[in-house]
Structures are given as structure tokens and as C-alpha cells.
Amino acid sequence: MKKYLIAASLLLSVSVFAQKDELKALRKMSRDVFPEAKDFNDYKSQLSALESKIGAADEEQKADYYYYKGVYGLAQMKANKASAKTYLDPTIESFNKVIELESGMKKKKHSEQINNMFYPELRSELINAASALGKQQKYKEAYPLYEKVYRISSKDTVYLYNAAAYAVNSQQYPKALEYYKELQQVGFTGTVLNYTAKNPKGEVEYFGDKKVRDLYVAQQSYTEPAIYREESKKGDIIKNIALIYINQGEKEKGMAALAEAKKANPDDTSLLMAEAQIYLEAKDYENYKKAVTQVLNQGSQDPNLYFNLGVTSSKSGQNEEATLYYKKAIELKPDFVEAYQNLGILQLEGEDAIVKEMNDLGTSSKEMKRYDALKKQRDDMYKQAVIYLEKAHEIKPEDENIKNILGTLYQGLEMMDKYKALKAE
Structure with missing residues (x-):
């Protein structure tokens, strides 16, 4: 029995020494942090040899093993960016394992280098790649990269968003x-405090650090320092959870998620807005108006809310109410071009029926009299619509849709001078 124990002990010692030899070889090839390309095969062989024995290693040796495994993956990605798909996840997993193992050690041999050197570089590469894919609208390829940025640093929650x-x-x-x-x-929540200032071109720039912003202002090249706080994304997250459930045919789950959030925060405007958005997308205009009215009753002065109420009211045939909402939106935002445009179009409600009746009339004295009355009614509609559409055109002269509608009205009213001027723009 004693001989067996001695034999087992000897076998364990041999295994440990082997691990030390392999780790020593890996350390030697990583003298300049990354192995050279000529050493890749040998490096991989040493890692493979260690893999089967690592279960018997102590915590420090395990940390070394995962560190060198991560270094190998990073070296491969540096040598050939196309290999990122193969090595990215194992590299992050290996480095995270090192950090986990060393968290309980007094001496953190590798964690500092991973956090201060490897991860910032890897993070930057991933963000740039995801951003570039996003600009190309390749969202399916981009979203896993943003997730990996978050997995590297759980503080970077905005990238999971x-x-x-x-x-x-x-x-x-x-x-x-x-x-x-x-x-x-x-x-x-996504609430971030940004420090802003206008650059020499008069453009607003954002600074994450107040000291940096103040330094630019002190040099007198930047002016008008201010503070800007990003709105909370909490309501947006709840809204999207609910919408995804609804999209997947699980409306009850979606509304339950929203109701639960509202129960915990009954006065949270962002949640009320999320609820309103869900009703709007479901074309449930009555409940949409109720939800938005709750927001407005809490003191909101958002012109977009009044504009949307105008849209939903007009869809429900409540044109007088819609007119009031559009005018309120303009009161709060005098250059609200869409509100002017919709007000103009609202004046033309019923025009089709009038024009049809005019076209169906004959040439008798009675019918001509009726025709003249209908034409005056139509012209009055056009004149009222022109007032709003001219204002919309003044605010946004490049909008072709507004110009087309306005041109048609000018022709109908025989305002040919204005029509020609509009066509000449």
C-alpha cells in the first residue's frame, strides 16, 4: 500500500514537472509578449500538451496556461484578421478565466496586463469593426461584436444596449x-452626463470628462461650455421587450412586462411613453391617446406628443381635434414643418367628393350654379391649405412633396405667377 502511494506521488511529481517545462517553453516564446509566427506551431503544441494535464495543476499554473492560451489567440488574430472568427471567443474566455483565477491571489501576475493592454486594444478593434458594419447596415454581423465588447468589460453596458x-x-x-x-x-438606464462646448466651427462637441472640456475652453478655442444629460433608456428597453413579445405572437407577455414595470414606477414618463408607442404601432389610437394624455398631464411640453395626437385624431376622423393638436405642436416648436404640412393637407379633407361631383355635373343652368358653388367651396379649401403649406415650404424649401402639393394648389387657384416661381426654384 505504501509503495502504491509513493508511486502515485512520483507520477504526480512527474506531471507537475512536465507542466513547468511546458510553461517555461511558452514563457520563453512569449518573451516579447507575443510569439513570433515561426513559433506558432511549437506554441500550439505546448498548449495542447498542457491541456490534458491542467486539471492537476495548481491555481497559479492554471492562470499561466489560460494566459498563454489567450496570448496565442491574440497573436493569431494580429497575424491574420480573418482568423478572428476562430480565435476571438476562446481568447476572451481564456483571459476572463485568468482574471477569475487571479482574483483570489495576492499576486496578480497577468490580470493587469490583460486589463490595461490586451483588452483596451481588443475592445477598440471590436468597436471600430461593429461601427463600420453598422454604417453598412450589416446589423446581423455587427451585433455580436458589440456583445463581445460588453463581455470584455461588464461596465460597458451601453455596448450591450x-x-x-x-x-x-x-x-x-x-x-x-x-x-x-x-x-x-x-x-x-443609459443616463450619461456629457460636458459640451462649441468648437471653433461653432459645432457642439461632447466630452466625457469635465476637466478635458474645461482645458479646451481655457485655451479659448472652445466656447459656451454646458452640460447635457442623455435621457434614460429604461422605458425604451421595456417597450422593446414588450414589442418583441407582441411580434412573436405573445401579446399578453408583452403587456404584462409593461404593466409590471409601471406597477413599480407608476409615474415614470418613459414607461408611459413606451406604452403609448406600443399602442401606436398596434394602431390602437384610442388607448394611444389615453397614454399620451397621461404624459401631458404630468407636465410634458413635448411638441412631438401633440403632433402624434394630431395624427391619431385625424385617422379617427376627429379633424377639429387634430387641428388643435397640430397648432399646439407649432406653438411649442414654431419650425415644426410636418405639423404645418399636415394642417395643410387636413384642409383638403373631402376634396375628392367635391371634385367628383363637379365632374359629374352637366351644363344646365341649375347644374352650372351648383358647379360654381362647389368650385368656391373647393377654392376656399385650397386657399386655407396654401397658408400652411407655404409656411412648410418656407421652413423646408427642398422638400419635393410639399412643393408638388403646393404647385397643384396654385394651379387649381389659377395663381400662375406663384406656380411659375415655385417651378423655377
């Missing part, structure tokens, strides 16, 4: 739902 948004854009709804729920669990 980006991943969720891109997953929605690429219709990867189950994955988007998973991300949004995780954002809820970690308490993400």
Missing part, C-alpha cells in the same frame, strides 16, 4: 430579447 438594438434591426428577436432582459437585470 447597442447589441440589442442591432439585433432588433437584423430581426434576431430572441437574441435581442435576451440582451434587453440582461440590461434590465443589471439596472442599465
Whole structure:
């Protein structure tokens, strides 16, 4: 029995020494942080040899093993960017394992280098790649990269939010739902304090750090320092969770998610707005108006809310109410071109029926009299519409749709001078 124990002990010692030899070889090839391309095969062989024995290693040796495994993956990606698909996930997993193992050690041999050197570089590469794909509208390829940025640093919750948004854009709804729920669990709101100043071109620039912003202002090249706080994304997250459920045919789950959030925060405007948006997308205009009215009753002066109420009222045939809402939106935002445009179009309600009747009339004295009355009614509609559409054109002269409608009205009213001037623009 004693001989057996001695034999087992000897076998263990041999294994440990072997591990030390292999780790020593890996350390030697990583003298300049990354192995050279000529050493890749040998490096991989040493890692493979260690893999089967690592279960018997101590914590420090395990940390070394995962560190060198991560270094190998990063070296491969540096040598050939196309290999990122193969090595990216294992590299991040290896480095995270090192950080986990060293968290319980007094001496953190590798964690500092991973956090201060490897991860910032990897993070930057991933963000740039995801951003470039996003600009090309390749959202399906981009969203996993944003998720990986978050997995590298769980403090970077905004990138998980980006991943969720891109997953929605690429219709990867189950994955988007998973991300949004995780954002809820970690308490993400997206509220960020930015420090701003106008650059020499008069453009507003954003600074994450007040000291940096103040330095630019002190040099007198930047002016008008201010503070800008990003709105909370909490309501947006709840809204998207609910919409995804509804999209997947689980309306009850969607509305339940929203109701639960409202129960915990009954006066949260962002949640009321999320509820309103869901009703709007479902074309449930009556409940939409109720939800928006709640927001307005809490003191909101958002012109977009009044504009949307105008749209939903007009869709319900409540044109007088719609007119009041559009005018309120303009009162709050005098250059609200869409409100002017919709007000103009609203004046033309019933025009088709009038024109049809005019065209169906004959040439008798009675019919001609009726024709003249209908024409005056139509012209009065046109004149009222022109007032609003001219204002919309003044605000947004390049809008072809507004110009086309306005041109048709000018022709109908025989205002040929104005029509020619409009065509000449």
C-alpha cells in the first residue's frame, strides 16, 4: 500500500514537472509578449500538451496556461484578421478565466496586463469593426461584436444596449430579447452626463470628462461650455421587450412586462411613453391617446406628443381635434414643418367628393350654379391649405412633396405667377 502511494506521488511529481517545462517553453516564446509566427506551431503544441494535464495543476499554473492560451489567440488574430472568427471567443474566455483565477491571489501576475493592454486594444478593434458594419447596415454581423465588447468589460453596458438594438434591426428577436432582459437585470438606464462646448466651427462637441472640456475652453478655442444629460433608456428597453413579445405572437407577455414595470414606477414618463408607442404601432389610437394624455398631464411640453395626437385624431376622423393638436405642436416648436404640412393637407379633407361631383355635373343652368358653388367651396379649401403649406415650404424649401402639393394648389387657384416661381426654384 505504501509503495502504491509513493508511486502515485512520483507520477504526480512527474506531471507537475512536465507542466513547468511546458510553461517555461511558452514563457520563453512569449518573451516579447507575443510569439513570433515561426513559433506558432511549437506554441500550439505546448498548449495542447498542457491541456490534458491542467486539471492537476495548481491555481497559479492554471492562470499561466489560460494566459498563454489567450496570448496565442491574440497573436493569431494580429497575424491574420480573418482568423478572428476562430480565435476571438476562446481568447476572451481564456483571459476572463485568468482574471477569475487571479482574483483570489495576492499576486496578480497577468490580470493587469490583460486589463490595461490586451483588452483596451481588443475592445477598440471590436468597436471600430461593429461601427463600420453598422454604417453598412450589416446589423446581423455587427451585433455580436458589440456583445463581445460588453463581455470584455461588464461596465460597458451601453455596448450591450447597442447589441440589442442591432439585433432588433437584423430581426434576431430572441437574441435581442435576451440582451434587453440582461440590461434590465443589471439596472442599465443609459443616463450619461456629457460636458459640451462649441468648437471653433461653432459645432457642439461632447466630452466625457469635465476637466478635458474645461482645458479646451481655457485655451479659448472652445466656447459656451454646458452640460447635457442623455435621457434614460429604461422605458425604451421595456417597450422593446414588450414589442418583441407582441411580434412573436405573445401579446399578453408583452403587456404584462409593461404593466409590471409601471406597477413599480407608476409615474415614470418613459414607461408611459413606451406604452403609448406600443399602442401606436398596434394602431390602437384610442388607448394611444389615453397614454399620451397621461404624459401631458404630468407636465410634458413635448411638441412631438401633440403632433402624434394630431395624427391619431385625424385617422379617427376627429379633424377639429387634430387641428388643435397640430397648432399646439407649432406653438411649442414654431419650425415644426410636418405639423404645418399636415394642417395643410387636413384642409383638403373631402376634396375628392367635391371634385367628383363637379365632374359629374352637366351644363344646365341649375347644374352650372351648383358647379360654381362647389368650385368656391373647393377654392376656399385650397386657399386655407396654401397658408400652411407655404409656411412648410418656407421652413423646408427642398422638400419635393410639399412643393408638388403646393404647385397643384396654385394651379387649381389659377395663381400662375406663384406656380411659375415655385417651378423655377
